Amino acid sequence: xxxxxxxxxxxxxxxxxxxxxxxxxxxxxxxxxxxxxxxxxxxxxxxxxxxxxxxxxxxxxxxxxxxxxxxxxxxxxxxxxxxxxxxxxxxxxxxxxxxxxxxxxxxxxxxxxxxxxxxxxxxxxxxxxxxxxxxxxxxxxxxxxxxxxxxxxxxxxxxxxxxxxxxxxxxxxxxxxxxxxxxxxxxxxxxxxxxxxxxxxxxxxxxxxxxxxxxxxxxxxxxxxxxxxxxxxxxxxxxxxxxxxxxxxxxxxxxxxxxxxxxxxxxxxxxxxxxxxxxxxxxxxxxxxxxxxxxxxxxxxxxxxxxxxxxxxxxxxxxxxxxxxxxxxxxxxxxxxxxxxxxxxxxxxxxxxxxxxxxxxxxxxxxxxxxxxxxxxxxxxxxxxxxxxxxxxxxxxxxxxxxxxxxxxxxxxxxxxxxxxxxxxxxxxxxxxxxxxxxxxxxxxxxxxxxxxxxxxxxxxxxxxxxxxxxxxxxxxxxxxxxxxxxxxxxxxxxxxxxxxxxxxxxxxxxxxxxxxxxxxxxxxxxxxxxxxxxxxxxxxxxxxxxxxxxxxxxxxxxxxxxxxxxxxxxxxxxxxxxxxxxxxxxxxxxxxxxxxxxxxxxxxxxxxxxxxxxxxxxxxxxxxxxxxxxxxxxxxxxxxxxxxxxxxxxxxxxxxxxxxxxxxxxxxxxxxxxxxxxxxxxxxxxxxxxxxxxxxxxxxxxxxxxxxxxxxxxxxxxxxxxxxxxxxxxxxxx
Numbered sequence: 207x208x209x210x211x212x213x214x215x216x217x218x219x220x221x222x223x224x225x226x227x228x229x230x231x232x233x234x235x236x237x238x239x240x241x242x243x244x245x246x247x248x249x250x251x252x253x254x255x256x257x258x259x260x261x262x263x264x265x266x267x268x269x270x271x272x273x274x275x276x277x278x279x280x281x282x283x284x285x286x287x288x289x290x291x292x293x294x295x296x297x298x299x300x301x302x303x304x305x306x307x308x309x310x311x312x313x314x315x316x317x318x319x320x321x322x323x324x325x326x327x328x329x330x331x332x333x334x335x336x337x338x339x340x341x342x343x344x345x346x347x348x349x350x351x352x353x354x355x356x357x358x359x360x361x362x363x364x365x366x367x368x369x370x371x372x373x374x375x376x377x378x379x380x381x382x383x384x385x386x387x388x389x390x391x392x393x394x395x396x397x398x399x400x401x402x403x404x405x406x407x408x409x410x411x412x413x414x415x416x417x418x419x420x421x422x423x424x425x426x427x428x429x430x431x432x433x434x435x436x437x438x439x440x441x442x443x444x445x446x447x448x449x450x451x452x453x454x455x456x457x458x459x460x461x462x463x464x465x466x467x468x469x470x471x472x473x474x475x476x477x478x479x480x481x482x483x484x485x486x487x488x489x490x491x492x493x494x495x496x497x498x499x500x501x502x503x504x505x506x507x508x509x510x511x512x513x514x515x516x517x518x519x520x521x522x523x524x525x526x527x528x529x530x531x532x533x534x535x536x537x538x539x540x541x542x543x544x545x546x547x548x549x550x551x552x553x554x555x556x557x558x559x560x561x562x563x564x565x566x567x568x569x570x571x572x573x574x575x576x577x578x579x580x581x582x583x584x585x586x587x588x589x590x591x592x593x594x595x596x597x598x599x600x601x602x603x604x605x606x607x608x609x610x611x612x613x614x615x616x617x618x619x620x621x622x623x624x625x626x627x628x629x630x631x632x633x634x635x636x637x638x639x640x641x642x643x644x645x646x647x648x649x650x651x652x653x654x655x656x657x658x659x660x661x662x663x664x665x666x667x668x669x670x671x672x673x674x675x676x677x678x679x680x681x682x683x684x685x686x687x688x689x690x691x692x693x694x695x696x697x698x699x700x701x702x703x704x705x706x707x708x709x710x711x712x713x714x715x716x717x718x719x720x721x722x723x724x725x726x727x728x729x730x731x732x733x734x735x736x737x738x739x740x741x742x743x744x745x746x747x748x749x750x751x752x753x754x755x756x757x758x759x760x761x762x763x764x765x766x767x768x769x770x771x772x773x774x775x776x777x778x779x780x781x782x783x784x785x786x787x788x789x790x791x792x793x794x795x796x797x798x799x800x801x802x803x804x805x806x807x808x809x810x811x812x813x814x815x816x817x818x819x820x821x822x823x824x825x826x827x828x829x830x831x832x833x834x835x836x837x838x839x840x841x842x843x844x845x846x847x848x849x850x851x852x853x854x855x856x857x858x859x860x861x862x863x864x865x866x867x868x869x870x871x872x873x874x875x876x877x878x879x880x881x882x883x884x885x886x887x888x889x890x891x892x893x894x895x896x897x898x899x900x901x902x903x904x905x906x907x908x909x910x911x912x913x914x915x916x917x918x919x920x921x922x923x924x925x926x927x928x929x930x931x932x933x934x935x936x937x938x939x940x941x
Contacts, residue, residue: 309354312363313384317350322381323388323473345391345471353384358408378478382455385476386411386431389458393491394467401461403430412453418461432457437479438504456504457482469493470515475501486511493517500525506556512536512564524550529557535586536564543570543592552578563588563610571595577602586610588633593617601625610915612636612658624648633915635660635682642666643688654678658915660709661685668710670696673703680707680919684733691717698722707919709733711757711910716740719758724749731919733757733910735782740764743786748774755921757910759784759806768793768807775799779933780921782806784830784908789813792831797822803933804828804924808852808907811835816858821845827933828924830907832856832874840865840886850926851875854895854903858886866890872926874903 318325327346343351353361364377390396390405399405403416415430437454456479460466467490474483475498483505485491491513499508500522506529516538523529532554539562541547548568551560552575560579562568563586571594572587582603588610595618596611608631609623617638623629627650635658643666648654655677664686670693672681692715703726715737723732724746730753739761747756748771756778765787772781773795779802788810796805797819805823808830815838816831826845832852840853843864850872851865862875866889877888878896888894895902909924923932 306355309363310351312365313350313354316364316377316380317346317384320377320381322384322476345388345468346473348391348396349384349387349473352387352406353380357383357406359383359410379453381476383411385471385473386414386455386458388471388473392468392471393485393488394465398465398467398490400463400465401429403461405430410453411455429459429461431455432459432482434481438481454479456480457484459484460486462487464488466491470496470499470510472496472498475499478502478504480505482507484509485513487513489514491515495520495523497522499523502526504528507531509533510537511561514538516540518547519550521550524553526554527556529554530581531559532557533559533561534565535561538567539565540567541569543573545570548573549575551575555579555581557582559584561586561610562590565590568592572597572600574599576600579603580605582606584608587614589613591615596620596622598622604628607631609633612915624650627651628653630654630677631656631915633658634662635914637662639664643669643683645669645671648672651675652677656680656915658682659686663687665689668692668715673697673700673705676702677704679704679728680915681705682707682709682913682919684709684711684713686713688713688715690715692720692723694720694722697725700725704728707731707913709913710737712736714738718742719744719747721746723747726750727752729753731755731913734761735784735908735910736760738762742766743769745769745771747771751775752777754778755780755913757782757908759786759809759908761786763787765789765811767791768796772796773798776801778802779825780804782908782910783810785809787811791815792817792820792836794819796820799823800825802826804909806830806907806909807834809833813837816840816842818842828909832903832907843867850907850924852903852907853886854893855897855900856885861887862890863887878902 314328317323317328323346327344328350330347354363361380361383364380387406395402395405404414407414411431412433415428417426417428419426433452433454434456435452437451437456455477459482466488469492480502481504486509493515494517495515497520500520503525505526511533514537518541519534519539555578557579558581560582569591572592574597577599583605585606593615596616601622605628606626607628609629610633612633613636615638617640619641620639623632629651630653632654640663643664647669649671652675654675656679658680660682667688667690668683673696697720705726706728708729711733718741719734719739721744723744729750732753735757742764743758753775754777759782763786767790768788776799778799781802784806788807791814792807792812794817797817800822802823803825805826812834816836818841821842821844825847827847828850829848830852833855836856836858838858839860840858840862846868848868848870851870852874854874854876870890873891874893874895875888875891876885876896877891877894893903905927907926909926913919913921921933
């Protein structure tokens with residue numbers, strides 16, 4: 207140590223504790239001796255504390271190292287892909303790679319031994335992924351690779367050398383996990399699924415689920431893998447105790463609109479306790495239903511809705527004797543009942559719900575075996591290519607409540623339906639029955655809630671007893687050949703009605719609209735347009751304060767100004783009085799009906815100017831004022847949501863610059879430059895007319911042919927001859 211350091215050390219004792227002062231008295235020397243011993247003791251104590259702290263720190267470091275080795279000794283799965291065709295990258299130091307290779311070998315040997323998958327799908331050869339441009343293994347090999355190497359759950363892998371039966375209950379947990387992994391990879395789970403619902407997490411499969419809140423529903427929905435704790439067990443199963451039973455998968459219900467992409471794998475058959483299998487609203491799911499699904503003998507609900515599945519429905523589904531719900535609507539399935547392609551359905555005697563609608567390649571007549579399905583409550587064959595008369599065997603379905611036969615090619619009589627008194631929902635629209643409606647028509651179907659028989663070429667008249675059905679909410683008899691008057695007496699005798707949707711448009715009904723129509727207090731839609739009604743429009747309609755849609759145009763009313771009582775219908779979103787013999791000026795109070803999305807006053811004799819109070823109708827999407835005697839300027843530039851505007855065959859002047867500031871899909875005005883004079887300047891009109899051309903705008907603009915059961919009888923589009931407009935879209939933002 208240097209001198210400078212000695213000098214520095216001596217300064218420690220400059221406070222009267224100098225060790226070089228020999229003239230201090232004996233007391234001072236004894237004090238110094240005592241102080242030195244105390245200092246030595248303190249130093250030893252400090253050294254002990256330091257040693258203890260160092261020992262603790264060393265123990266902590268060793269613990270961290272051990273934990274790190276254990277953690278990274280098991281390769282971990284990540285969602286990034288490597289360039290060698292592997293499904294997953296591996297993070298870690300590879301300490302267990304040898305073990306993992308043995309696990310993979312054992313997995314592949316077992317899967318081949320028990321025929322869990324086609325051996326060709328378990329080969330490691332890879333193909334090029336057409337989307338990502340990377341090597342891609344088969345879903346089966348990907349699942350085997352994952353479960354053996356990268357699954358943190360490290361499930362026990364069965365051995366083909368084991369003395370037990372290869373498919374015994376001891377091995378089921380492995381097959382269950384493997385099958386679900388195959389489903390994940392086969393339907394694009396790695397790259398396409400929007401919601402993974404915890405698939406392939408290092409948890410038991412029964413935790414591969416998630417909760418979803420769906421708008422309009424109070425309760426949350428659970429999607430993913432479902433384990434209800436009550437599987438249907440075979441002899442010898444469940445001997446592992448209650449915990450094992452709770453870990454048996456009984457349902458797979460994946461989120462709708464999940465961007466699934468691929469085909470349904472046959473390996474799902476190994477989920478032998480499956481009760482529910484739902485894959486819905488995924489157009490990227492193609493191919494056929496594997497015939498092996500017929501081995502899922504406990505399956506009670508199969509819903510493969512609105513995908514892009516094709517081919518014939520496998521006959522092996524007939525083995526599913528517990529099946530209660532079979533929903534295959536909105537796919538590309540094919541089959542001809544005349545050739546027996548659907549005969550297997552007659553053996554599924556537990557069916558309560560069968561839906562095959564929106565499969566255009568399903569054709570033939572309704573087969574007689576339908577009578578075998580005595581438990582059927584819901585039958586939907588809509589929008590298929592089925593045809594012919596309704597068989598008498600249909601009446602054997604005593605429990606049937608809902609019958610959907612619309613948009614097909616059925617014909618003949620509907621007497622068989624008259625004998626099915628438990629029916630609550632009957633949809634027959636858009637067929638060719640060509641039958642006659644009289645006072646006996648469906649008279650015994652008193653439980654009806656919905657009755658839609660529109661566009662079927664019916665003749666006859668409106669039967670009064672339909673208004674006495676206390677549960678009836680929807681009555682649509684539009685687009686037929688009905689004559690006579692509405693049953694005024696029957697309507698006047700109504701004590702309480704649930705009718706919310708009433709449509710008779712496009713018939714030949716005559717006489718006045720009965721004032722008793724105002725007793726149907728729950729009406730939200732009333733469409734009596736395109737008939738031959740006469741006299742005045744009854745003011746009692748003003749009592750229908752919940753009206754949302756009111757169409758009364760194209761009739762032979764006496765005429766007069768826009769009825770003042772319309773002002774009370776503040777909930778209106780659609781008002782059509784086209785060709786209703788209206789006169790005088792457009793009332794300014796129409797601007798108070800601020801919920802209006804459609805206002806049609808076309809083809810009348812309205813005069814004066816367009817009231818600028820209509821500018822308050824900021825929700826307006828369709829405004830039809832054409833074929834009147836209106837004058838002045840258009841204005842109304844503040845109607846930013848307007849998509850259809852008809853003002854032709856008037857005497858309007860000026861320009862439409864304010865209106866042209868917005869994109870308008872249909873805009874017709876008297877702006878033709880080749881006529882005798884240009885009445886209005888319009889740079890954005892889609893059709894320019896002039897007075898001499900009386901056929902310039904002869905398209906049908908009534909727009910009321912909407913509201914069907916598929917949309918809950920809510921307006922989805924206004925269908926015009928020149929196209930359609932949807933109140934659910936703002937087209938200005940789609941340009």
